[in-house]
Amino acid sequence: MKKIWWKENVIYQIYPRSFKDSNGDGIGDLRGIIEKLDYIKDLGVDIIWLGPSFKSPNDDNGYDISDYYDIMDEFGTMADFDELLEGLHSRGMKLLMDLVVNHSSDEHNWFEESRKSKDNPYRDYYWWKPPAADGGPPNNWISFFGGSAWEFDELTGEYYLHLFTKKQPDLNWENPKVREEVYKLMRFWLDKGIDGFRMDVIPLISKRLDFADADISNFTNLVATTYSNGPRVHEFIQEMHEEVLQHYDIMTVGEGPGITKDLGNLYVGESRKELSMIFHLDHMFMDHGDKGRFDPIPFSLLDVKRIFNEWDEATGDEGWVSIFLDNHDFARIVSRFGNDKEYRVTSAKMLSMLLLTLRGTPCIYQGSEIGMTNVKFDSIDDYRDVETLNFYKLAKENGGDMDAFMNAVYTLGRDNVRTPMQWNDSENAGFTTGQPWINLNQNYPEVNVENAIADPNSIFYFYKKLLAFRKEHSTFVYGNYKDLDPSHEKIYAYRRSDKNETFIVVLNFSSETVDFKLPEYYGELELCISNYGIIDGGDLENIKVMPWEGRIYRKK
Numbered sequence: 001m002k003k004i005w006w007k008e009n010v011i012y013q014i015y016p017r018s019f020k021d022s023n024g025d026g027i028g029d030l031r032g033i034i035e036k037l038d039y040i041k042d043l044g045v046d047i048i049w050l051g052p053s054f055k056s057p058n059d060d061n062g063y064d065i066s067d068y069y070d071i072m073d074e075f076g077t078m079a080d081f082d083e084l085l086e087g088l089h090s091r092g093m094k095l096l097m098d099l100v101v102n103h104s105s106d107e108h109n110w111f112e113e114s115r116k117s118k119d120n121p122y123r124d125y126y127w128w129k130p131p132a133a134d135g136g137p138p139n140n141w142i143s144f145f146g147g148s149a150w151e152f153d154e155l156t157g158e159y160y161l162h163l164f165t166k167k168q169p170d171l172n173w174e175n176p177k178v179r180e181e182v183y184k185l186m187r188f189w190l191d192k193g194i195d196g197f198r199m200d201v202i203p204l205i206s207k208r209l210d211f212a213d214a215d216i217s218n219f220t221n222l223v224a225t226t227y228s229n230g231p232r233v234h235e236f237i238q239e240m241h242e243e244v245l246q247h248y249d250i251m252t253v254g255e256g257p258g259i260t261k262d263l264g265n266l267y268v269g270e271s272r273k274e275l276s277m278i279f280h281l282d283h284m285f286m287d288h289g290d291k292g293r294f295d296p297i298p299f300s301l302l303d304v305k306r307i308f309n310e311w312d313e314a315t316g317d318e319g320w321v322s323i324f325l326d327n328h329d330f331a332r333i334v335s336r337f338g339n340d341k342e343y344r345v346t347s348a349k350m351l352s353m354l355l356l357t358l359r360g361t362p363c364i365y366q367g368s369e370i371g372m373t374n375v376k377f378d379s380i381d382d383y384r385d386v387e388t389l390n391f392y393k394l395a396k397e398n399g400g401d402m403d404a405f406m407n408a409v410y411t412l413g414r415d416n417v418r419t420p421m422q423w424n425d426s427e428n429a430g431f432t433t434g435q436p437w438i439n440l441n442q443n444y445p446e447v448n449v450e451n452a453i454a455d456p457n458s459i460f461y462f463y464k465k466l467l468a469f470r471k472e473h474s475t476f477v478y479g480n481y482k483d484l485d486p487s488h489e490k491i492y493a494y495r496r497s498d499k500n501e502t503f504i505v506v507l508n509f510s511s512e513t514v515d516f517k518l519p520e521y522y523g524e525l526e527l528c529i530s531n532y533g534i535i536d537g538g539d540l541e542n543i544k545v546m547p548w549e550g551r552i553y554r555k556k
């Protein structure tokens with residue numbers, strides 16, 4: 001397998017709006033991030049993925065861009081950006097920007113032109129279609145954020161396509177001018193010296209041109225079969241590689257909704273000349289029912305293991321993935337996969353072991369390193385996420401069970417991961433001196449960075465230790481992976497090994513003590529790390545794994 005820096009590095013994702021406010025307007029900004037660079041460096045990560053920071057009316061918090069060449073007013077100026085990039089580079093870190101080019105904002109000049117008339121030169125930058133025979137939308141496609149994916153525009157009497165909100169019209173990648181515009185803006189940022197891109201919903205850029213009605217009975221399936229992996233997607237990405245990517249020493253990570261395991265290597269296979277890695281999302285969608293996240297279904301550890309096993313096998317030595325357990329779209333790690341009550345600290349540490357020792361480039365979401373949890377706001381008026389608010393309205397209109405809906409919001413809604421980063425126990429957790437744009441999680445007097453740094457047993461120091469350990473042992477990067485007991489319902493045990501070393505990771509995903517026997521005999525093992533501290537190795541034939549305990553052993 002090819003050795004390269006982006007396999008060895010670890011990514012830390014910053015959601016700028018919620019990270020640190022420097023000027024008291026209640027909104028996180030670039031100068032806030034600059035203030036915290038030493039903190040991030042000290043944790044031991046290498047690459048920052050900065051959420052979208054371009055000019056935007058913020059219908060979807062920056063995922064609706066109105067000018068790709070400028071910084072969002074709320075976040076600062078281009079001079080601030082340059083200082084941030086320089087601050088990272090001088091500390092030996094790298095920067096990825098968010099490339100959001102499946103759609104733009106409806107306030108982008110291209111769209112403002114496009115909607116003016118059917119013969120406007122920008123008309124074909126977007127997807128316009130005449131109404132169906134009954135005057136309704138051109139087909140039955142539904143948006144990720146609820147309702148039809150088509151919006152009628154009075155002025156020219158046609159509908160335009162928006163797979164996300166109606167303020168996020170989809171760009172028409174069939175049009176070579178659109179592709180040229182994208183390559184141009186990519187070069188602009190790369191020439192400034194950024195180190196790569198996280199690519200928003202990249203498998204969605206090529207549309208199925210018949211625009212036929214689809215089976216919409218299950219949303220995850222609709223995405224995989226109709227919106228994602230369109231006929232020209234690989235041609236477009238290869239063209240982008242040829243035109244732009246290959247000319248820079250950078251990395252790319254594609255967000256992969258709808259990329260099923262069999263299609264993974266088409267995007268990331270070494271010989272493909274497409275992307276460095278993708279975020280596969282099966283473990284994020286596994287608890288979504290037919291109608292998506294607000295229609296939740298239960299999941300178990302067996303599902304999690306199956307998904308990581310399948311993906312590891314499918315990408316093999318040919319392709320590469322990024323490993324993540326939460327981000328700005330999905331519930332907090334410890335609330336979703338751990339126990340955020342009695343075992344918050346212990347289970348957050350255990351989950352960091354999974355995140356940092358699977359095969360792939362780990363991506364840590366801001367706040368995971370201090371064990372931030374999901375939030376429960378008192379009223380729907382406290383929620384800010386356009387997805388949550390749209391689906392709330394729909395559920396109300398349809399006479400849905402609103403208690404069940406709110407429970408789904410508490411478990412899976414996107415605002416769980418968008419509450420401000422908790423820096424200390426002062427008012428608003430030191431995030432802002434003003435009125436925060438979204439409420440804080442009220443556990444901040446206990447859960448905050450200052451406390452974490454003062455406590456040698458904190459989650460923060462556990463991450464730090466593990467990140468350093470990973471750096472010392474390239475087996476965690478290049479070694480192969482094998483699930484040692486795929487059918488165990490409480491324990492996730494796997495092996496990472498190469499010709500130099502063999503490690504065994506044993507993780508307890510339950511609040512009970514489990515007597516666990518490794519299915520294979522490994523000879524003498526040395527316990528390197530446990531989130532319970534190094535307690536005696538015990539009888540290795542029969543390990544007593546404490547509630548939410550994680551252990552890493554090395555074969556002697």
Ligand code: ISL
Pocket residue numbers: 060063064100144164200201255257292293328329387
């Ligand atoms: O959060 C989701 C909706 O339930 C996901 O399906 C998500 O929309 C999908 O993974 C795409 O996400 C990305 O593009 C969106 C943006 O809202 C998300 O924040 C971004 O990560 C549109 O740009």
Ligand code: CA
Pocket residue numbers: 021022023024025026027028029074
């Ligand atoms: Ca601010």
